[in-house]
Each structure stands twice: as structure tokens, then as C-alpha cells.
Amino acid sequence: MATDLTGTVAVITGASGGLGAHFARLLAANGAAVAVTARRVDKIQAVADEITVGGGRAMALALDVADAAAIGPVLDAVQAELGPIGILVNNAGIGGDGLALDISIEDFDATFNVNVRGTFFAAREAAKRMIAAKVEGRIVNIASIASHTVLPGLSAYCGSKAAVAMLTKSLAREWARRGIAVNALAPGYIETAINDAWWPTEGGQKQLKGFPRRRLMDASDLDEAFLLLAGPAARAITGSLITVDDGQSLPGGG
Ligand code: NAP
Numbered sequence: 001m002a003t004d005l006t007g008t009v010a011v012i013t014g015a016s017g018g019l020g021a022h023f024a025r026l027l028a029a030n031g032a033a034v035a036v037t038a039r040r041v042d043k044i045q046a047v048a049d050e051i052t053v054g055g056g057r058a059m060a061l062a063l064d065v066a067d068a069a070a071i072g073p074v075l076d077a078v079q080a081e082l083g084p085i086g087i088l089v090n091n092a093g094i095g096g097d098g099l100a101l102d103i104s105i106e107d108f109d110a111t112f113n114v115n116v117r118g119t120f121f122a123a124r125e126a127a128k129r130m131i132a133a134k135v136e137g138r139i140v141n142i143a144s145i146a147s148h149t150v151l152p153g154l155s156a157y158c159g160s161k162a163a164v165a166m167l168t169k170s171l172a173r174e175w176a177r178r179g180i181a182v183n184a185l186a187p188g189y190i191e192t193a194i195n196d197a198w199w200p201t202e203g204g205q206k207q208l209k210g211f212p213r214r215r216l217m218d219a220s221d222l223d224e225a226f227l228l229l230a231g232p233a234a235r236a237i238t239g240s241l242i243t244v245d246d247g248q249s250l251p252g253g254g
Helices: 018-029 041-053 068-082 105-133 155-174 202-210 219-230 232-236
Strands: 009-012 033-038 058-062 085-090 137-142 180-187 241-244
Touching (some): 009 068, 018 033, 018 085, 018 219, 033 068, 041 058, 068 085, 105 137, 105 155, 137 219, 155 180, 180 232, 219 241
Parallel strands (some): 009 085, 033 058, 085 137, 180 241
């Protein structure tokens, strides 16, 4: 089943590497014009250049989603260059690791500022523009198995991702009659900069061997579910969270 996103403008946050850069390439490969955003400008420019060289349409814009006031102007710049925004992917996220007894107030706040506040205000700014332009909008929030499963030692992250799951449902309800589908994708573990220092450790190896399939996932394992939520097929899907985790959150896993 091909997803044709030709003529659609997509904005993705946290797309300077990892899953965000992967989703940016995927959206472009399926025809979308893509605004690649994150804080590290050299990295997002490289992703946008790669898409452009490959025949796609892309632009790079610096955006720190923790700075709520910065989001609207960036979306306006995207619309001025590429046209009305049809897809927002709230992908920017940080790990917030640290035991509950140890995590600093600053690290806790940063986790919620990026993962929750960033998701909320980017969704709101995008929704305002989708409503004004009368487009059938798609908002895809990148949640996690941490939205519904305890990941030991990651209470701040788990709390933030549970909030993302509930925001997804609440915003979906609020904007249901505005033609905007708001959904979430909950991936299992994929090796990226957010976790790559963990897997070679003894604890990481032990966790990996506890997964039902004893392996990490690949970013491409998310592609079909992601495109389902980002594309026309989500017409009647809103407020849903799709878990794609290779069974990692099943009992006995993790
Ligand atoms: P990653 O490689 O560390 O990428 C995180 C991205 O978020 C980076 O591009 C980073 O870009 C961006 N970011 C961080 N703070 C930001 C901020 N304040 N404003 C804008 N962008 C910011 O991790 P990843 O695995 O690709 O994570 C992507 C998303 O998937 C996250 O929401 C994560 O929670 C979720 N997820 C990951 C996994 C996994 O196993 N990898 C599993 C489930 C869910 P800059 O530093 O350039 O801003």
C-alpha cells in the first residue's frame, strides 16, 4: 500500500538525527515537502540537502521546541516557503534518565519541557494554521512504550511519554470536527543517540536479552505505521496510539 503525500507539507521536530531524520527522509520519499527542524543547524541542513539532492523538496529551520514562543514564527516561515502545513510530527524528545531519587530538578523540567510542553505547543500552533487553511491535518506524536510500560530508572521519561499519550487523545477529541487527526506512535527500543551508550553496558545487554525477541528494532520497522498515521489513511483514525515494539512491552520483556 503506497502512501502518496505529494503536495503535502510536513514539519518534523527533532529531525537532526535518529528517528526524526529517518521520518524526514521517509516523508520526502513519499512525496511530501519537508521542513526539517531541530536545534543543531548543521545537522538539519545536511538532512534537508540530502532530500533536495535526491529530488525532493525540503528546508531546514532551527527550532528549540522548549521555547514555545519560537514555534509559531517557524511554522509561519515554513508556510511562506512551502505552503500550508498538512502534517506535524512531534518527534523531538530527550531521555530524562536518572533514578527518581537522583534526577535533578533541571533534568526533570527539561524532560517535560521538550517531551510534553514542546509537543503541546507545536501541536497547537500547527492546528491553528491547519484550521485557518482548511486542510485535513495530521499530527503524529512520537510517544514510546514508556507511555504505557514502566521502564526502570526512567520515571521522568515515562511520565512525560504517558502525558504525550493522553495529550494525543485530548487534542484528537478537541479537534475532531476541525478535520485534524491526532495520533501517536509508540516505538520500542531502537538504537539512536538517545540510548546508544546504554546497550554495550552489562545492564543494557541484560535488558536486551530479556526482550521476547532478544533484539533491538530498526527505525524502518516503524515506517508503515508511521505513514498510516501521517497520510490519507488516517481519515478515520484519531486519538489512537499504535505500539510498534517487537513485543518488548509484553510481560516478561523489558
Ligand atoms: P535522538 O537520536 O537523541 O534524537 C532526538 C532528537 O530530538 C534530536 O534530533 C534532537 O535534536 C532533538 N531535540 C532534543 N531536544 C530538542 C529541543 N529542545 N528542541 C528541538 N529538538 C530537540 O533520539 P531518537 O531515538 O531519534 O528520539 C526521537 C523520538 O523518539 C523521541 O521523542 C524519543 O523519545 C522517541 N523514542 C525513541 C525510542 C528509541 O528507542 N530510540 C523509542 C521510543 C520513542 P537537536 O539536539 O539538534 O535539537
